Amino acid sequence: MKIVTCIAPVNIAVMKYWGKRDEDLILPINDSLSATLNTNFMCAKTTILASPDLKENKFWLNGKEESFEGKRLQNCLREVQRRAKDMNPDVLGWKIAICSENNFPTAAGLASSAAGYACLVSALAKLYNIEGEISDIARLGSGSACRSIYGGWVRWHKGELSCGEDSVARQVVPSSHWPEMRVLILVVNDKKKKDSSTSGMQRSVDTSDLLLYRSDKIVPKRMEEMITSIKNKDFHNFAKLTMQDSNQFHATCLDTYPPCVYMNDVSHSISGLVHKYNELFDENRVAYTFDAGPNACLYILEKDVEEFLSVVNYVFPPPEVDQVEYLTGMP
Ligand code: 2P0
Numbered sequence: 001m002k003i004v005t006c007i008a009p010v011n012i013a014v015m016k017y018w019g020k021r022d023e024d025l026i027l028p029i030n031d032s033l034s035a036t037l038n039t040n041f042m043c044a045k046t047t048i049l050a051s052p053d054l055k056e057n058k059f060w061l062n063g064k065e066e067s068f069e070g071k072r073l074q075n076c077l078r079e080v081q082r083r084a085k086d087m088n089p090d091v092l093g094w095k096i097a098i099c100s101e102n103n104f105p106t107a108a109g110l111a112s113s114a115a116g117y118a119c120l121v122s123a124l125a126k127l128y129n130i131e132g133e134i135s136d137i138a139r140l141g142s143g144s145a146c147r148s149i150y151g152g153w154v155r156w157h158k159g160e161l162s163c164g165e166d167s168v169a170r171q172v173v174p175s176s177h178w179p180e181m182r183v184l185i186l187v188v189n190d191k192k193k194k195d196s197s198t199s200g201m202q203r204s205v206d207t208s209d210l211l212l213y214r215s216d217k218i219v220p221k222r223m224e225e226m227i228t229s230i231k232n233k234d235f236h237n238f239a240k241l242t243m244q245d246s247n248q249f250h251a252t253c254l255d256t257y258p259p260c261v262y263m264n265d266v267s268h269s270i271s272g273l274v275h276k277y278n279e280l281f282d283e284n285r286v287a288y289t290f291d292a293g294p295n296a297c298l299y300i301l302e303k304d305v306e307e308f309l310s311v312v313n314y315v316f317p318p319p320e321v322d323q324v325e326y327l328t329g330m331p
Contacts, residue, residue: 001051002091004126008119009043010104010112011036011147012183012297014242014289015219015226016249017156019205024075025164026143029205030215031223033155034147035299037183038175044115046100046123054095061116062101075140076121083137084128091128098123113197117141118148135169151175153230155223178233180302186312188266188294197292200253200260210255214248235301239278239287242299243271246289253292264294266316273315274298277308 017032037043057068081092100120102112121138125131139146139156146167147154152174159167175181204211222241229237253260263271271288278284286308287299300308 001049001053002094002127003047003049004123005045005047006119006123006126007040007043007045008115008122008148009037009039010115011144011154012289012299013144013147013291014238014287014299015223015245016291017143018201018249018252019211019215020143020201021158022162022164023202025167026139027162027164027167028143028156028158029211030219031155031158032144032147033153033172033223033226034144035153035175035181035183036148036151038151040103042104042115042185044100044102044112044119046098046116046119048099048123048127049097050091050094050127051097052090052094054097057095058097060097060099068098072117072141073120076117076137077124079137079140080121080124080128080130080134083130088128096127113142114144114148117145121145122149133168136164136167139164139167139169152177155227172227173230178230182300182302182305184296184298184300184305184309184312186270186296186298186316188264188270188296190295195260195262195292200256200292203258203260204252204256207257208252208255210248211252214252218248236284239284239299242287242289243274243284250290260292262292262294263290267294267296269315270296270298273311277311 011034013032013034015031015033017028017030019029021027021029059066059068059073084092098120100116102116104112118138121134121141125134125137135146135149138149143156146169147156150169150171153172154169155172156169157167159165222245226238226241229241250263253262267290274286274288277286285300285304289297289299291297
């Protein structure tokens with residue numbers, strides 16, 4: 001019998017992934033960049049038991065039994081086992097039980113699938129003793145999961161090959177490069193979203209002209225500027241590019257037909273507040289970014305957190321204490 005446990009944190013993209021050129025292999029139409037949170041507040045935890053005594057494979061997610069036959073789970077498992085083929089003949093022949101849980105809302109646009117599949121693939125890799133690149137395997141579970149394999153600031157290279165071998169994540173700089181950076185998550189709504197990212201982005205590929213313009217003309221140049229601003233710890237420019245990219249991503253969502261509407265009135269109020277706050281100082285001190293949901297992720301330096309949070313609490317008096325979660329030690 002063998003038991004392994006892994007944890008993996010969520011990542012928050014500052015250059016967004018949206019749109020696939022290959023749906024089975026999960027190959028994106030543009031590069032993306034994120035920071036992996038350096039905290040246990042928002043992470044997935046997966047334990048896998050392999051035993052000759054198990055009669056069948058089993059999978060539990062957040063305490064509820066799920067099908068083991070899901071395509072993405074099967075793709076990840078098949079690829080890990082293929083790479084492990086000569087390493088662990090005994091363990092490879094045994095059935096497995098997978099138990100996975102997230103300590104934050106699942107499928108509410110808070111990157112749960114990213115942490116979930118990064119964690120699952122890390123645990124499978126540990127179970128079967130495979131070493132080396134595994135971000136391409138995590139990508140088979142969920143595109144954004146490949147970025148959560150690494151800590152710090154991580155770029156997912158879209159790759160050029162049709163087999164997907166070069167569509168991998170790479171660390172740009174470790175979190176220690178910019179230790180003053182923090183992320184605040186303002187939870188506007190933690191319910192499961194109506195439009196999944198997977199179906200929304202495919203509709204964007206099928207119907208949005210702006211999406212193609214973005215991937216061809218905007219992302220390559222913006223990516224280089226973003227990496228330079230992170231390497232130089234130039235918060236003002238980093239914040240500008242982050243907000244522009246979030247806004248353009250949501251513009252492509254609205255350019256989709258029928259549109260994908262993820263931000264709501266509260267989300268727009270938060271973005272307005274951030275711009276007003278930044279104008280007071282004539283420089284950017286906070287950056288918002290919104291994923292496929294209404295919740296705001298704010299990048300901010302440690303020195304500005306206390307003051308900005310007092311403004312947030314004044315403008316949006318919290319009905320419950322845990323509406324605003326302050327995540328420390330990030331990225
Ligand atoms: C991102 N998102 O870069 C972007 C920003 C949402 C908005 O990656 O179909 O759940 O599993 O590959 O990874 C969400 O997409 O989609 C996502 P699949 P995934 O973080």
